[in-house]
Amino acid sequence: MLNLVPFVSVDDMMRLVLDVGVERFLVELAGTIEEDFRRWDSFDKVPRLASHSPDGVIELMPASDGALYSFKYVTGHPKNGSTGRQTVAAFGMLxxxxxxxxxxxxxxxxxxxLRTAATSAVAAKFLAPKGARTMALIGNGAQAEFQALAFKALVGIDRLRLYDVDPAATRKCAANLQGLGFDVHASASVAEAVEGAEVVTTVTADKRNATVLGDNHVGAGVHVNAVGGDCPGKTEVHAGVLRRADIFVEYPPQTRVEGEIQQLAPDHPVVELWRVVAGEAPGRRDARQVTLFDSVGFAIEDFSALRYVRAKVAGTGIGRDLxxxxxxxxxxDLFGMLLRAEARRAAAA
Amino acid sequence: MLNLVPFVSVDDMMRLVLDVGVERFLVELAGTIEEDFRRWDSFDKVPRLASHSPDGVIELMPASDGALYSFKYVTGHPKNGSTGRQTVAAFGMLxxxxxxxxxxxxxxxxxxxLRTAATSAVAAKFLAPKGARTMALIGNGAQAEFQALAFKALVGIDRLRLYDVDPAATRKCAANLQGLGFDVHASASVAEAVEGAEVVTTVTADKRNATVLGDNHVGAGVHVNAVGGDCPGKTEVHAGVLRRADIFVEYPPQTRVEGEIQQLAPDHPVVELWRVVAGEAPGRRDARQVTLFDSVGFAIEDFSALRYVRAKVAGTGIGRDLxxxxxxxxxxDLFGMLLRAEARRAAAA
Structure with missing residues (x-):
């Protein structure tokens, strides 16, 4: 049947993730992302198409490798939590x-x-200090646990230092991570959270230029995984950190506008992460270097995620046809299809 | 339930269209399009985002009026017919x-x-000669009957002169239109089809610069409804016709690239159709004038169509929740949702 499109609902996705196991899912997804990053040049790339409003942003993110095409519809609405809705909601198509x-x-x-966490962990594989075990996790909302598990599975992080402006979010995150192999410490401040952390992840939802991570919070040798700053006017990291760091990005034309580096000059040097993954550029070079992954999320990661899910659900019975x-x-004969439907109705009546 | 999205499938759409009646659907949809055209300035507008490949094009077409946002995913694959697929396939979201x-x-x-036909008919209401009853319909494929019915319902066309390079397409179209109130004439050539026609509609699917409608095919006073030329390198109308005509377009930044006017200088004068609908610019001024609607399809028409369908299915029971x-x-607590699903599985096992 040419008209039917396999559909993976939220329930289907939960079933798939649980069947595979969250950590294995993250590892395999990271592998697919690395595969696609290594053939970066074979993709059609455009910055996402954003429609901004006072309450948030709706974005379309297409990508194509010439054989497959994907797009994602994704929202960013920081006030959605007050009505029980997701800050970030999305669906996509391959x-x-x-x-x-x-x-x-x-x-x-x-x-x-999952794909955001997997991409962060891919970056950290190349950028975090060797043997890193401790991560500060600033922002304990919807994405926090996924980040934690990706860093556990792919980087070896097993000590977490949580902080959120809302202690309830930290309690939620700590409770969810119980029994998953972490030593979890709830911190009363960012300064406390970053103590002894080799990796600092910021993943807050504030839609403004905030300084979640101050210049004095980042010492020599740290890798910063800056996830939350992802649209114009939304940043989390003090410009002083950026100036001291070697900065790695997904797709510069998009990150220059949306990422932490919107605070810097438009020609500030950055390294494209895919070059590091492909072995064309070095990752971490020494133990004192501050590295920063300015994650905004790029369409190729969604392409990889959809490609992975399609392969993974094949033959499982998960999903149904739409x-x-x-x-x-x-x-x-599009019109004739309508006429024949009418004839069937008349015959049935 | 915040997670559920009403879904109108192909079968649902056929049911809706048949319940309402094709002509009434076209008239009401045209009314909605006119409503939105009259408030053109209140929309966020961008040219569609196209991904071209050797076989066709995949496009994303977003629009927003600040309260509602829509996008359409639409394909144009001229060779699809050979595998039983649609040249143009689409779905969308509000x-x-x-x-x-x-x-x-x-x-x-x-x-x-339906929306393409409704938009063509809206244009013709303002541009076709007064009292026009005869239309040449060049290209008798998937969209032909919809064009015919929209022109009957909104413009008063009741005599059709059909032509297609493939006589089987003409036979299909003539058979489908039987009993729907037209006097239908199958023509052996474009020249024969345009004889006596006050309106000439071109709606072929060829993805190249073709001359479906030659300069000698368009006499004084005719309105040309040029529907098929809708991407770079795809045109249907001889440039000589364009030079003699007053040209009306949807959204110039898109039509200059995709429409018939890609054959003309980038500053060739055109009139935006919405201005005519809003009473800000004249439509047809005299009986000898050649008018041409260079239809490529714009996102606001899809916005109108989705808005109309949403209002129309409300309370009917048509569609279901996804x-x-x-x-x-x-x-x-996105991760907690996953954990609770896991707990439910464990409890059920």
Whole structure:
């Protein structure tokens, strides 16, 4: 049936993630992202198309490697929590370039948290100090646990120092991570959280230029995983940290506008993460170096995530088919399809 | 339930269109499009984001009026017919700007044919010669019957002169239109089709610079409804016709690249159709004038179509809810939702 598009709902995605196991899912997804980063040049790339409003942003993020095409619809609405909604909600689609026909429609609220965490961990594999075990996790909202587990599975982090302006978020995060192999410390301040941390992850949801991470919070040798600053006017890290750090980014034309580096000159030197993954640029060079991954999220990561999910659900029975595309008996006879539906109704009446 | 998104499938759309009646649907949809055209300035507008490949194009078409946001995913793959697929396939979404949450996911292959026809008819209401009853319909594929019915319902066309390079397409179109109130003439050539026609509609699918409509095919006083030319390198109308005509377009930044006017200088004068609808610019001024609507399809028409469908299905029971968005009990507790799903599985096992 040409008209049917496999659909992975939120429940289906939870089933898939639990069947695979969260950590294995993150490791395999990170592997798929690395695969696609190594063939970066084979992709059609554009900065995402954002529609801003006073309450948030709605973005479309397309990518294509010439054989597959993907796009993600993703929102960023910091005030959504007050009505029980997600700050970041998303869904996406994978399609066949040759026909334009969709191959998969997929929830991506959960998947975005997973791919963001997997990408952060890929960066940290190349940038965090060797043998790093302690991570400060600033911002304990919807994405925090995913970040923690990705860093455990891919980097070896097993000591967490949590901080959030809202202690309830920290309690939620600590409770969720219980029994998952971490030594968890709830901190009363950012300064306390970063004590002894080799990796500092910032993942807050404030839509403004905040200084979540001050210049004095980042010592020599630390890797900063700056996840939360991801749209114009939204940053988390003090410019002083940025000036001391070697900065790694996904796609410069997008990160210059949306990332932490919107605080810097437009020609401030940055390294594209894919070059590090592909072995074309060095990652961490020495133990005193401050490295910073200015994560904003790029469409190729969503492409990888959809590609991974499509392969992973194949043959599992997870998901179901949606009647999304018209499929007349004769392709040029779209109107005739309507007429035949009418004839069937008349016959049934 | 915050996570559920109403979904209108292809079958649902057929049911809706048949319940309402094709002509009434077209008239009401045209009314909605006119409403939105009259408030053109209140929309966020961008040219569609196209991903081109050797076989076709995949496009994302967003629009927003500040309260609602819509986007359409639409393909153009001229060779799809050979594998039983649609040349143009589409689906779309309407969302709430304040939260970013989707309000409707909707098939748009049928809906695109309807909104394209409705928009053409809106243009013709202002541009076709007074009392026009005869239309030449060049290209008798998937969109032809929708164009015919829109022109009947909104302009008063009741005599059709069909032509297609493939006579089977003409036979299909003539058969489908039987009993719908037209006097239908199958023509052996474009020259024969345009004889006596006050309106000439071109709606072919060839993805190249073709001359479907030659300069000698368009006499004084005719309105040309040029629908098929809709991407770079795809045109249908001889430049000589364009030079003699007053040209009306949807959104110049998009039409200059995609429309018939890609054959003309980038500063060739055009009139925005919305200005005519809003009474800010004249439509047809005299009986000898050649007018041409260079239709490429703009995102606001899809916005109108989704807005119309959403209002129309309300309370009918048509469509069903999709579990598209994650909905944890506590919005920041996305990971906890996963943990609770796991606990439920363990309890059930």
């Amino acid at each position: 399609a066949d370039v040759a026909t334009g026909y969709p191959l998969l429609l997929c929830e991506m609220t959960i998947l975005t948290a 009647d999304l595309l018209a499929d007349p008996d004769e392709p040029r | 969302a709430d700007v304040a939260t970013g949450y989707p309000l409707l996911l909707c098939e748009m292959t049928i809906l695109t044919a 579990d598209l968005l994650a909905d944890p009990d506590e919005p920041r």
